[in-house]
Amino acid sequence: xxxxxxxxxxxxxxxxxxxxxxxxxxxxxxxxxxxxxxxxxxxxxxxxxxxxxxxxxx
Numbered sequence: 397x398x399x400x401x402x403x404x405x406x407x408x409x410x411x412x413x414x415x416x417x418x419x420x421x422x423x424x425x426x427x428x429x430x431x432x433x434x435x436x437x438x439x440x441x442x443x444x445x446x447x448x449x450x451x452x453x454x
Contacts, residue, residue, distance in 0.1 A: 404442040411435055411444075411453045 414431065423431070432454055439448045448454045 400442075404444070407435075407438045407442055408444060408447075411448060411451070415451065415453060 414435075435448055436445075436454045439445045439454060445454070
């Protein structure tokens with residue numbers, strides 16, 4: 397597995413963990429915006445935009 401694929405899997409796992417733990421956090425609007433920007437940037441880099449949109453990450 398290439399480094400690119402490992403990084404892609406890592407960001408996918410991070411997004412899934414973040415989404416499953418969402419209810420246990422009390423995010424401010426600013427924090428939500430920062431998370432959205434983070435996941436949007438990573439999604440563009442690793443070709444996960446459609447997947448993240450379908451799953452409500454971005």
